[in-house]
């Protein structure tokens with residue numbers, strides 16, 4: 176005689192075809208949140224999900240709506256014993272545009288080929304929350320109930336940076352109120368390696384400008400005699416980086432335990448070469464005393480956004496009178512933008528030729544970093560669930576970029592266990608042509624969800 180949870184698992188073991196059918200219905204709706212032409216599609220998909228959740232047996236299944244915002248779908252099943260915890264499952268149903276992309280299959284049609292299913296949103300993020308819907312349905316059918324209380328919150332504008340998510344949190348606090356949050360929109364480092372995202376880098380953009388004269392002057396007459404602002408700026412930028420071009424200002428110590436764990440992440444010369452489209456013969460930077468994931472996720476980095484160095488077509492033999500450059504910094508997890516700005520300021524604001532003034536200003540539009548320590552019984556429970564489904568616990572990963580919804584949940588609910596998982600893998604090409612979902616990952620995600628609910632239900636509130 177199988178226990179309830181094993182009965183639900185066997186149901187989910189055989190549910191892949193059914194799950195893909197479900198997913199295909201949603202993928203067929205072009206819910207492109209960035210395109211006003213698809214505003215109605217976004218709402219139509221939200222309405223479809225709402226109705227499906229009602230059919231599934233969820234209560235208060237509804238569209239949350241605010242002015243000048245795409246809707247969110249919210250629903251709940253709160254019939255478990257009140258002593259049981261309430262789990263919030265977050266996902267998003269909007270998708271990135273496909274215009275101008277070269278797809279091998281119709282983008283808004285789920286097409287199964289080999290071990291993958293192709294379609295916009297298949298993995299980012301419809302496959303994420305559909306993996307939960309399938310599991311919830313199996314629990315309700317096989318066990319007649321869920322092992323704990325569950326709320327679903329599916330956002331309709333994650334792909335435009337969740338501009339209204341905080342307003343939704345303020346306007347509908349009970350839709351978010353919970354004991355544990357499972358945020359399913361992140362990546363697995365490989366198809367056999369489930370990821371738990373625990374950090375983000377932030378973003379800081381600054382402008383450097385130097386003016387030395389009233390106008391450009393002849394470089395044959397004045398070169399070597401007066402300061403050249405373009406050359407000075409190049410030298411200033413060079414101060415920020417080491418010999419290989421890596422940011423050396425603001426480097427952070429990396430937890431040795433994390434570093435050890437990151438060795439299992441398949442970010443090696445070969446995967447970096449193909450992932451970053453390096454030319455044959457070009458090697459990734461040496462990892463030295465770190466690992467590639469530590470460099471990518473846990474250290475600050477700098478890139479040049481634009482400059483006013485003389486552009487092609489404007490060549491002349493002159494020392495220019497003014498130059499400026501915009502730089503973008505990735506802020507390390509746990510580091511604030513202010514801290515990094517101060518460090519950069521201190522490094523650059525000295526040692527220039529007498530009288531030359533550097534203007535350094537912060538540009539708008541940055542993002543905070545996020546650094547999270549996954550500890551406590553919820554993460555032990557999650558690890559047990561993943562061992563049963565994937566044969567191993569989740570590997571702690573980070574994200575080198577900034578995802579607004581993650582930083583926002585991190586800010587608003589830092590006191591709750593935040594489990595950031597997902598069904599994306601390195602071959603998914605989220606946001607690009609031929610986005611796809613790996614069927615093995617999808618299947619294992621569904622099985623992990625079965626055990627996750629069961630394991631989390633044993634937590635004390």
Ligand SMILES: [Zn+2]
Pocket residue numbers: 267299300333360
């Ligand atoms: Zn996403």
